[in-house]
Amino acid sequence: MRPSTMATYSTALEVPSLPPNITCAPVDNTAENLIFGSYYILVFLLALNGNSLALWIFSRQRGTSSPANVFLMHLAVADLSYIIILPLRATYHLTGGHWPFGEIPCRLAGFLFYVNMYASIYFLACVAGDRYLAVVHAVRSLKLRQARYAHIASFSLWALVTVAMAPLLVTRQTAEMNGSTVCLQLYREKASRKALVSLGVAFIPPFLATLACYLLIIRSLRRGSRLEPSLRLRALRTIGLVMLIYVVCFLPYHASRATYILGYSLDLPCRTQRALALANRLTSSLTCLNGALDPLVYLFGAEKFRGTLQKLLCRGQAAGSSATSGDLKGTHESSVSAKSEF
Secondary structure, three states: OOOEEEOOOOOOOOOOOOOOOOOOOOOOOOHHHHHHHHHHHHHHHHHHHHHHHHHHHHHHOOOOOOOOHHHHHHHHHHHHHHHHHHHHHHHHOOOOOOOOOOOHHEEEEEEHHHHHHHHHHHHHHHHHOOOOOOOOOOOOOOOOOOOOOHHHHHHHHHHHHHHHHHHHHEEEEEEEOEEEEEEEOOOOOOOOOOOHHHHHHHHHHHHHHHHHHHHHHHHHHHOOOOOOOHHHHHHHHHHHHHHHHHHHHHHHHHHHHHHHHHHOOOOOHHHHHHHHHHHEEEHHHHHHHHHHHHHHHHHHHHHHHHHHHHHHHHHOOHHHHHHHHHHOOOOHHHHHHHHHOO
């Protein structure tokens, strides 16, 4: 970025003005930095505890893993990798927009953030596809829905997302200004129209696939599925929670990001520039909530996870656990596959 462009940053948070030919007066973002820094620390603690527990539980179920459990285990790995950079973001804000870690950590912070955000999005889509097969094509999909196929799909997704985000590692992302170092990669403050294409390709397919799968599941349940009422309710809760994660965590960011990219090269008033930059940072922070909300998906979406957690929390309630185990045996054939997931 040219020095003339760099002069448009705010001295407090050091965010660039969108048009390169307009200089906006610096503003005091002390309160904003404090809020963002505290928020990232809180989300980090919640997500770290929830996903660490989930990964430990899933790792104990390797011999009997279902496809859904495999996808959820990879989702927990993505979440943990996703949140390890949150302390760096918190430090950045709590030091008034100063990045003390250097160029390479700046690139890695952005790379890990976006690799694992999109990995999470695609694993949620995989969970949706597995749910669709389990509910709508329960018997016919038994051969397809095996743990080894889920692992193959998961590692393929990891490779695809990693390669797609690799360019983030090769471009300079720090800048010196007013005695402070700014990490542009944290909020992708550089933008170009070409980025719209990659943004759409990365988000729209998994989002539409997830939405389509859950609409088809809902239609199947309304038409009269052979699932028991309690399982039907669990399925609907899982559907609602996953779609809530998309609506709260991912959809606002991608809508805001597209607007930010479109406005980056325009001659916009300073107030509009700052509003777009703030929306970019705010919606980016919302994506982090995914790591704190995903443990609820494990709780509602994986029967074995829920059972193991109940044993950990209520060791004295063995009878309730036995009742759940017995309940799994007395269902229709077409609901066997779905019941193990819900």
